[in-house]
Amino acid sequence: MQRIHIIATGGTIEKVYSEQTGNVQNLDNKIDRYFRQLRLPDADIQVTHLMNKDSLEMTGADRAQVLNAVQSKLADHAPMIITHGTDTMVDTGLMLQQNLAGLQVPIVLTGAMTPLGFEGSDGLQNLTESLLAVRVLPPGVYVVMHNQVFPVDRVRKDRELARFVAK
Amino acid sequence: MQRIHIIATGGTIEKVYSEQTGNVQNLDNKIDRYFRQLRLPDADIQVTHLMNKDSLEMTGADRAQVLNAVQSKLADHAPMIITHGTDTMVDTGLMLQQNLAGLQVPIVLTGAMTPLGFEGSDGLQNLTESLLAVRVLPPGVYVVMHNQVFPVDRVRKDRELARFVAK
Amino acid sequence: MQRIHIIATGGTIEKVYSEQTGNVQNLDNKIDRYFRQLRLPDADIQVTHLMNKDSLEMTGADRAQVLNAVQSKLADHAPMIITHGTDTMVDTGLMLQQNLAGLQVPIVLTGAMTPLGFEGSDGLQNLTESLLAVRVLPPGVYVVMHNQVFPVDRVRKDRELARFVAK
């Protein structure tokens, strides 16, 4: 049984539609419901709901909290997935890379362009891909989305194309 | 074959998620795609995309346009469904009732609390119900949603409950 | 609050795919899960799981059991929906009609051509329609499917078209 840590920080992937405001917001955790749609007989998934923020609102203190959470789990020698808003996903990833010298597991950042459960959402695809990726990738920090795997220092978001591209 | 007119005016039922703005907006028609998920072997559905507005933004001129569209179809003796934002659905319905003396077909107003295709959406349920309702209701103007049928002059939206209730 | 009785007898609508046999079978109740996807704030749904049979295997004794179940609920003065295999749905309906003189509520028989939850299924559409129909139809026995309402003595299944047609 492979342990896999998920650290949830919010972002579009977790957004829900509010019938009261008519907007999508980070109000609730939803990724757990979606993991349960997958068959993961050999995975021991440990989810930490660290925060639930639009990534444009993440501060330096929030990023320090992400680093802290990651460090506290390193002793497990288990790979990690961080769900994150796409706008500053690369920033958080670079910060982790700089602060985790000698990293011995893969850390994958992923998210979605459209919230989980909305028609056309890429959220479940990205979660599925990330869960597979952390089993086969060498140690390092990556962005995994849309059937692509990018080392975090060689990727940027293309806002117009609504996806990540190599830089 | 039963002809049924659909007059689409927008509202939450038609809203789409924009990956560029991160909001839901009335940008695109989507009800046609959802009708095609239903089996309607005996229905001749005629869709008119009249406008695509949040119903809080509908003006008197917009309502006059709805009345016009309805009147232009009365010669068909076919029932009608008007998809509409829920916030002012009752206003439009009352206006129609006042201006359509001697109405000989049922006119059903319907919509959704959550856009079609978003998890937990009531949109397809309400469309399915409305299509059935116009086949069996007597002439008049109604609101049909959530397994309820209300004559338009005996209903109001309860915003907190996110549904319509008798008044 | 409107009470509505559902009497489930099986049929395609309830069939599940068995990973062990690779076939679809009447092994499990599934309609309750699907009712919960609908918004029914004004309905008090009472489900009776009477049997779970392919309707080609229903015997006279089974039909007597259906009649019994219906009669035992008549005192409620609540409308009823019977979920049933399509192949002998009309037979069961005619039997009910003959044995329920003076019926004061509508009884709707419904089912599906493709099991609930399989792509392209008509099951949830038919349930949604039936729940609306029993609120507005006069007393009598009906078949409701695919946006059509048939008095049970004026309908037959067209196997090739995979739907019901007037006779």
Add this chain to the structure above:
Amino acid sequence: MQRIHIIATGGTIEKVYSEQTGNVQNLDNKIDRYFRQLRLPDADIQVTHLMNKDSLEMTGADRAQVLNAVQSKLADHAPMIITHGTDTMVDTGLMLQQNLAGLQVPIVLTGAMTPLGFEGSDGLQNLTESLLAVRVLPPGVYVVMHNQVFPVDRVRKDRELARFVAK
């Protein structure tokens, strides 16, 4: 742009429900429709519909045809995914391994326990995983399903658990 070959041979993943027979059968190709639900901006997917068979009915001649198809695509230096029934997936995989000395790309066999588009299906999960796996795995023949990656000579199907396990 990464070219990826898909060779479809049938199996449960492609089965469809027939309203005429009431059974699931390999009548039609469906994987293409499901690929289109995924975002694959950097993948050039080439699908070959080789056959559409329950894998218990695959003969030696069928397997020779699979080997032929694989060999004809090797010049592309592109990874391959073979969709296949689970019952004899390992047999086909071992045959490929024995006949493809010096293989320079990963070949992933995948399939499903429940057909694509049926509730609870693992089909889209397995396709998503396989598409990611062929981008990161070293050359060799693998089975990829349910968040697991098995070299084909170290795996067997556990029919009771309805999944693959290491052997």
